[in-house]
Amino acid sequence: MKKFTTVADIGPLDKAVSEALEIKRDRFAFTDLGKNKTLLMLFFNSSLRTRLSTQKAAMNLGMNVMVLDVNQGAWKLETERGVIMDGDKAEHLLEAIPVMASYCDIIGVRSFAGLKDRNEDYEERVLQQFIDLSGRPVFSMEAATRHPLQSFADLITIEEHKRTPRPKVVMTWAPHPRALPQAVPNSFAEWMNATDYDFVIANPEGYDLAPEFVGRAIVEHDQRRALEGADFVYAKNWSAYEAQNYGKVLSQDRDWTVDAEKMALTNDAAFMHCLPVRRNMIVTDDVIESPRSLVIPEAANREISAQTVLKRLLEDL
Numbered sequence: 276m277k278k279f280t281t282v283a284d285i286g287p288l289d290k291a292v293s294e295a296l297e298i299k300r301d302r303f304a305f306t307d308l309g310k311n312k313t314l315l316m317l318f319f320n321s322s323l324r325t326r327l328s329t330q331k332a333a334m335n336l337g338m339n340v341m342v343l344d345v346n347q348g349a350w351k352l353e354t355e356r357g358v359i360m361d362g363d364k365a366e367h368l369l370e371a372i373p374v375m376a377s378y379c380d381i382i383g384v385r386s387f388a389g390l391k392d393r394n395e396d397y398e399e400r401v402l403q404q405f406i407d408l409s410g411r412p413v414f415s416m417e418a419a420t421r422h423p424l425q426s427f428a429d430l431i432t433i434e435e436h437k438r439t440p441r442p443k444v445v446m447t448w449a450p451h452p453r454a455l456p457q458a459v460p461n462s463f464a465e466w467m468n469a470t471d472y473d474f475v476i477a478n479p480e481g482y483d484l485a486p487e488f489v490g491r492a493i494v495e496h497d498q499r500r501a502l503e504g505a506d507f508v509y510a511k512n513w514s515a516y517e518a519q520n521y522g523k524v525l526s527q528d529r530d531w532t533v534d535a536e537k538m539a540l541t542n543d544a545a546f547m548h549c550l551p552v553r554r555n556m557i558v559t560d561d562v563i564e565s566p567r568s569l570v571i572p573e574a575a576n577r578e579i580s581a582q583t584v585l586k587r588l589l590e591d592l
């Protein structure tokens with residue numbers, strides 16, 4: 276594997292999941308693979324899980340790891356070519372990328388959507404510059420439109436916990452006070468659409484995702500109807516994708532919060548969320564604390580998805 280930014284990069288999902296589960300059984304089976312190889316993890320945005328799980332995954336493979344928080348320890352980076360750099364940004368990505376690449380073998384990048392210009396976000400301009408200019412394998416640690424390490428961990432978690440071969444998976448929008456990107460729901464949809472699961476997306480009017488991510492999913496604007504018979508409930512907030520309202524918060528309607536009454540409509544569904552989660556906005560305390568909540572094992576699987584991806588990138592160096 277030369278890069279990891281979308282579901283397509285990982286190839287057949289059954290193979291990827293069985294490789295991940297093999298790694299999970301013995302995560303120290305490949306400690307020589309990363310010897311004398313250096314991973315650079317670059318964060319333009321905050322992170323708890325991605326930062327720790329990816330670093331741990333790299334250490335399990337014997338790699339050296341460098342982590343840079345671009346907006347804290349480093350010079351602020353300009354990302355647009357042609358800008359007269361008379362503002363607060365001291366360095367341009369066009370120099371920074373090849374310089375950083377000269378110190379490492381593999382690069383992970385976290386760069387969220389700006390949520391102002393939809394075309395700019397959906398062209399993945401920042402991530403693409405790393406792919407084009409670094410000469411190194413690049414993987415996404417959540418970019419403008421996708422979060423594939425999260426979706427891979429979500430898929431592993433569903434495969435471990437499913438009670439039927441083709442579960443009904445419902446991804447539901449839930450309220451949140453601030454505008455969030457569509458990366459997590461887009462990516463989850465992309466990965467679910469690559470399985471044979473029954474996949475439903477529930478969201479209020481005005482919150483439909485981009486058609487290329489919705490794919491074969493059934494879109495429901497009635498959350499309760501969507502949840503009937505669900506085996507997995509995947510909650511997530513996102514801001515509006517539609518052109519006139521792109522990046523806006525149109526609703527904070529707590530009637531969309533996942534609570535025990537909603538979970539009672541399901542087939543004793545497991546509850547999932549990528550975290551961080553705002554309690555009693557996205558999900559009530561009792562649901563996230565219930566025995567059917569998978570949020571902790573789901574987050575733990577981030578180490579496994581990252582290790583599977585890093586192993587494949589190392590094997591192809």
Ligand code: AN0
Binds near residue numbers: 417456458550
């Ligand atoms: C981010 C998001 O929704 O994309 C990261 C989630 C993994 N969440 C927040 O910024 C709260």
Ligand code: CP
Binds near residue numbers: 321326417
């Ligand atoms: N789920 C996830 O990616 O969490 P962080 O933003 O904390 O990395």
